[in-house]
Amino acid sequence: MERMGGGDIGPGLGGRPAGPLGPSPFEPGERPRYITFWRVLFVVLVAIAALVVTLYVLVSSWLAPEATFGVRDRPVNVLILGTDRTYDDHGKPIEGPVRADVIMLASVNPRVNRVYLVSIPRDTKARIPGHGTNKINASHTYGGQDLTRRTVEELLGMPVDRYVEVDFQGFVRIIDALGGVEIDVDKDMHYVDRAGGFKVDLKKGRQVLDGAKALGYVRYRADALGDISRVRRQQTLLKAVARQATSLWNLRKAREILAILVEHVRTDMSRRDMASIGWFLVRTRAELVSETLPGEFSPLYWVPDRERIDELVKTMQEGFNE
16 A cells, blocks of 8 residues: 655656656756846836936025035125117117116025025115115116116125126016916905006906916005005015916926027026026925015115114024135
């Protein structure tokens, strides 16, 4: 009688050793192929991750504001100007003196991941090099962005590294390209400026403003604080535009927006400069801090407060003063 108990069962299929559960499908020492596949996949994924991290580090280093602008001992300062440029019947800008309706300094501080937006009221009393004392927006009429830059540098005691000048028509097109911008309008606004050739008709409340309505929102000044309220609205809108422009959804519109910038913006910023600021905002989700040039009202001017301006400049340089 044959034994039915344990012990060797005999050779398996093809002469391979058989185990207690049947013949083994692998040669002695052979490993399942799926184990090798997962090992290879793991190595590939690690290599891809390492490449992505390396590229991220290289891009971040190359586009760092300190490396791009060559400024390492202070924030990078960009002068932003909004001008009321006149166009002919064919849509071509008419050359000649134009008013600076918006004057703002964007101070990029990579040490604390913060961007200060300092609005300078256009009625600010300032010494304009070569032209005596006047309202600061007259500097652009006298000598364009170059004279405005020198006037702002003297007023704040800070160097200006680059400038961006956009006319109102370009402003409208940029807002429209972004799909509008969401703003909580603080009050009903109704105003007609026949001399300036524009009107404002907005209702109070949160809403998405197209380019034309956004322009009316930032130019409206028919309230008790006049130009001071207007610059605060400019700050609110500029922060909303920055959030909108750096959203992943709108990054795909970069080419369309770049075409508008080429047509309507005058600047000494290179493409690397622009990419550096954009990458800084996207990568760090930098805090945007709005400030208005410290001062007080007088019958004709917004009179700067020198002591408070110096305090503001020191705050803007946080991280560099240590």
